[in-house]
Amino acid sequence: MKKFIDSPDSLLTTSLRGFAKAHADIVDLNETPHFVRRKHLKPGKVALISGGGSGHEPLHSGFVGFGMLDAACPGQVFTSPTPDQMISAAQAVDGGAGVLFIVKNYAGDVMNFEMASEMLDLPNASVLVNDDISLPKTHAIGRRGVAGTSIVEKVVGAAAEQGYDLAACKALGERVVSATASLGVALTSCTVPALGHPTFTLGDDEIEMGVGIHGERGRETVKLADASHIVAELTQHLFDELRPAAGQNVLLHVNGFGGTPLIELHLLYELAHAQCGRRGLTVQRSLVGNFTTSLDMAGASLTLTVLDEEMLKLWDAPVNTAALRWGC
Amino acid sequence: MKKFIDSPDSLLTTSLRGFAKAHADIVDLNETPHFVRRKHLKPGKVALISGGGSGHEPLHSGFVGFGMLDAACPGQVFTSPTPDQMISAAQAVDGGAGVLFIVKNYAGDVMNFEMASEMLDLPNASVLVNDDISLPKTHAIGRRGVAGTSIVEKVVGAAAEQGYDLAACKALGERVVSATASLGVALTSCTVPALGHPTFTLGDDEIEMGVGIHGERGRETVKLADASHIVAELTQHLFDELRPAAGQNVLLHVNGFGGTPLIELHLLYELAHAQCGRRGLTVQRSLVGNFTTSLDMAGASLTLTVLDEEMLKLWDAPVNTAALRWGC
Numbered sequence: 001m002k003k004f005i006d007s008p009d010s011l012l013t014t015s016l017r018g019f020a021k022a023h024a025d026i027v028d029l030n031e032t033p034h035f036v037r038r039k040h041l042k043p044g045k046v047a048l049i050s051g052g053g054s055g056h057e058p059l060h061s062g063f064v065g066f067g068m069l070d071a072a073c074p075g076q077v078f079t080s081p082t083p084d085q086m087i088s089a090a091q092a093v094d095g096g097a098g099v100l101f102i103v104k105n106y107a108g109d110v111m112n113f114e115m116a117s118e119m120l121d122l123p124n125a126s127v128l129v130n131d132d133i134s135l136p137k138t139h140a141i142g143r144r145g146v147a148g149t150s151i152v153e154k155v156v157g158a159a160a161e162q163g164y165d166l167a168a169c170k171a172l173g174e175r176v177v178s179a180t181a182s183l184g185v186a187l188t189s190c191t192v193p194a195l196g197h198p199t200f201t202l203g204d205d206e207i208e209m210g211v212g213i214h215g216e217r218g219r220e221t222v223k224l225a226d227a228s229h230i231v232a233e234l235t236q237h238l239f240d241e242l243r244p245a246a247g248q249n250v251l252l253h254v255n256g257f258g259g260t261p262l263i264e265l266h267l268l269y270e271l272a273h274a275q276c277g278r279r280g281l282t283v284q285r286s287l288v289g290n291f292t293t294s295l296d297m298a299g300a301s302l303t304l305t306v307l308d309e310e311m312l313k314l315w316d317a318p319v320n321t322a323a324l325r326w327g328c
Numbered sequence: 329m330k331k332f333i334d335s336p337d338s339l340l341t342t343s344l345r346g347f348a349k350a351h352a353d354i355v356d357l358n359e360t361p362h363f364v365r366r367k368h369l370k371p372g373k374v375a376l377i378s379g380g381g382s383g384h385e386p387l388h389s390g391f392v393g394f395g396m397l398d399a400a401c402p403g404q405v406f407t408s409p410t411p412d413q414m415i416s417a418a419q420a421v422d423g424g425a426g427v428l429f430i431v432k433n434y435a436g437d438v439m440n441f442e443m444a445s446e447m448l449d450l451p452n453a454s455v456l457v458n459d460d461i462s463l464p465k466t467h468a469i470g471r472r473g474v475a476g477t478s479i480v481e482k483v484v485g486a487a488a489e490q491g492y493d494l495a496a497c498k499a500l501g502e503r504v505v506s507a508t509a510s511l512g513v514a515l516t517s518c519t520v521p522a523l524g525h526p527t528f529t530l531g532d533d534e535i536e537m538g539v540g541i542h543g544e545r546g547r548e549t550v551k552l553a554d555a556s557h558i559v560a561e562l563t564q565h566l567f568d569e570l571r572p573a574a575g576q577n578v579l580l581h582v583n584g585f586g587g588t589p590l591i592e593l594h595l596l597y598e599l600a601h602a603q604c605g606r607r608g609l610t611v612q613r614s615l616v617g618n619f620t621t622s623l624d625m626a627g628a629s630l631t632l633t634v635l636d637e638e639m640l641k642l643w644d645a646p647v648n649t650a651a652l653r654w655g656c
Contacts (some may be wrong), residue, residue, distance in 0.1 A: 002515040002535065004555040004592040004628065015591045018598030022614045057590035077591075187330040207330065227332040261586045261623050262385035263343045263405075264332040270346030286350045290618070295589050296626065300332065325653050 001196045003296075008193040012054050012076055019061055023322045026065040033082065035089040036061040037071040045095045046160040046169050047071070049086060050102040050153060052109050053078040055192070056213055059149060059292045062323030068157035069102075069321075070095075077192055077295070078214045080108030086116035090124065098123035098166035102153055102173065104145025105130040106214075125166055127152065127173030131182045131303065133241045134210030134219045144212045147255035147292040147303045148180040151315075154324060158317035176311060181241040183234045184301030186211040186218065188259065190294045209233070213257070213294040227264075228271055231302070235275040238304045246280025251315065253286070253303035258293035260300050265289065272302050285315055291323065329524045331624075336521040340382050340404055347389055351650045354393040361410065363417040364389040365399040373423045374488040374497050375399070377414060378430040378481060380437050381406040383520070384541055387477060387620045390651030396485035397430075397649075398423075405520055405623070406542045408436030414444035418452065426451035426494035430481055430501065432473025433458040434542075453494055455480065455501030459510045459631065461569045462538030462547045472540045475583035475620040475631045476508040479643075482652060486645035504639060509569040511562045512629030514539040514546065516587065518622045537561070541585070541622040555592075556599055559630070563603040566632045574608025579643065581614070581631035586621035588628050593617065600630050613643055619651065 005011045013031065020029035020036065027036050035051075050060040051073030060072035071089035075081040090099045099120065103113045105128050117124050131148030156173045164172065186208040189198035192215060199215035202208060207230070210219030244250060254269045256262070269288045276283050284307055292301075305311070318327030333339045341359065348357035348364065355364050363379075378388040379401030388400035399417035403409040418427045427448065431441045433456050445452050459476030484501045492500065514536040517526035520543060527543035530536060535558070538547030572578060582597045584590070597616045604611050612635055620629075633639070646655030 002532070002552055002626065004515075004558065004588065004596050006554045006556050011591065011595060014598050015595040018594035018596070018601065018616070021601055021611075022594065022597050022616045054591060055589070057594070062590075187332075204330070224330055226334045228334050230332065258589045259587045259624060259626075260332065261383070261621055262390075262618070263339065263382060263623070266346035266350065266385070267339060267343040268332050268346070269350050270342050273346065273349055283349075288346070288350045290590070293589055295591070296587060298330065298587075298624065326656075328654075 033085040058323035065321035067319035083116040101126040158314035180305040182303040186299035188298040190297035231271040249284040249307040251285040251305040256290040257297035257299040259298035361413040386651035393649035395647035411444040429454040486642035508633040510631040514627035516626040518625035559599040577612040577635040579613040579633040584618040585625035585627040587626035
C-alpha cells in the first residue's frame, strides 16, 4: 500500500486538522469528539448535520458552511460516526429551530444517528438518503446513500438558510431523495489504509457495475467497454428508475470516486448530457468532479435529480463551503 | 489500460465539450482551433492567456473566467498547443490593452507561444513559469513549470482585472514566479491514453521524488517513507530555495496529481503547515486539492509562495472560474 500517511490510526485526526486550517474562514474543528462545524452560525435556523465514515471527502466536511451543513461528523475510514459525535455537534450548532440529520442509508449510520436522535434533548428529525439504484428497492436493508447526498445537502441547506422550519426541511429533503437516482461503476477497487490492500480485484479488462462507495463489490463484474456504452447503460437505468417525462428539467451530477481524472469526468458528462437530450430532458444544472469519493478508487457515478422550480431556486442559492461555493 | 474513453483521439474534444457545457455560465469553447475563452470579456483589460498539454485539469481551462484567465489553449494530452490556437484565442479575447501569455517552461510550449507572439498582430508579452525546483537552476533547458502556475494565474489575473497594464502584469507575474517554488513526489506513474501503459514503473515500496507533471521520471527513486518524512524533505528543499525569513507570510499550496484522495492531501497540508511554523513562517493563505494534475498519477506536490502585501490582496480578490471561485 502506497499512501501519504504516518499510520492508519493518525490519518483522520491529522487530515481533519489540515482541513480545518486550510478552511479556517469557514469551519472550526472539534476534536473530542470529532466534528467539523460551521464557524458563523445563524440563530433561528434549522441546524443541518450529516456524517458518516471518512474516505468520501469532500463529503461531508467539505459541505459545512453557509447555505449547506452546520456540522459534519466523520467516523474513521468507512466506519460510522458514534452517537456522541452527533449529539455534541447538535448541541454546538443548535440555533433554536431544531436539528435535521441527513443520513446515508447504511446500517451503522442509521443506527447511530437514531440513537443520537433519541438521546438528544432538542427537537430533531432525519432524512434518509438512498439514491443508489444498484440494489432493488425491495432489498432487505434498502438502497444505499451515495453521490445524491450532495444534492440533498445543497438543496435543503439553502432552504434552512432561507428560514424553512424543521418539518419543511425534512419534507423537502425527502422530496429531493425521491427525485434523485445514482449509479456507479468502478475501474479499480480502493485500498482502505487499515487493511493495506485493495478490497476487491478486477482483471485488466473488467469493470464493476453498480458499486457503492465503501470498496464493496458491485452488482456485476462486466467487460471493459467504451465510455459511450457505459454511459448509455448507466443513464438507461437512471431513466428506468426516475421515469422523467420529456421536457423535464434535470440536474446531472458526474461524480468521480477519487482516482479518475477530471478530463474523463467531463467526457462522461458530455456523453450523459447527450443521453439526457435523446430522452428529451433539459440538463438545467450540473455538477462535475470528485464530491462523494471512495478513497483512491478509479471510477465514477452518474446522478440525476428531476428538478422542480423550488429545487432549482434552492440549488442556485448562494453557498460557501470548502467544496461548493457560488454566489457568496 | 482502464479509462473512461471511447478512443484516445476523441478524448480531448469530447471532454472539452462536456467542460464547456458544465460551465456554460463562465466559458465558451472554440473548436477550430481548440481554445476555451471567458464568456464575458472586460474591454480595456489586459488579456491573459495560458495553455499547454491536456491531462493537467483543471489547469488551465478550469481557471478561465472573471479574475483569472481570458483564454486557455489545450493541446492533446501532454502535447503542446500549436501557435494558431494562441493566435485565435488572442484575437478572440483581446480587450485593447495587449495580451499576456503565461507559459510553463517546456520546450514545445515555449517555442509555440513564442511563434504565436511573433505572428500576433497585437501588443503582447510573456511570463515564463519555472517553479519546479527538482532540477538545478543551471539545467540546460531550465526548470519546469508546475503547480505554481495556478498561483501566478490567480495573482496576475486579479491584477489585470483591476486595470494593471501589460508591463505591470508581466512584472508582477515574474515577481510571483521568483517568490514561488514547487516540489513533487509520485507514488505511481500515470497512464497516457495514447500510450496505454504507465510511463514508468515503481516497486511496491518505492516512490519517485522530484517528478514533473508529464509522467516523466523524477530526480530519484527512493524507498516509501512516512508522510512526515516526505513532507520534511520536500519543505526543506523549498526553504533552501526560497530562503524565507522568519515572520514572512507564505501561501502553501498542496496539489494532488489526480489519483490521491483529499484525505491524504489535507494530511500533507497539516504536516507542511507544521514545518512552516517550525521555520517561523506564517501560512497566510492556502490551496489544497487537485489543481495541476498528471492524469491519474497518485502523488502530490508542495508549492510555497512568499507573499508580499500586494500579492496577498490580489490572491484574495474575487475570482469566478470552474476550479477557483470566491468573492463572486
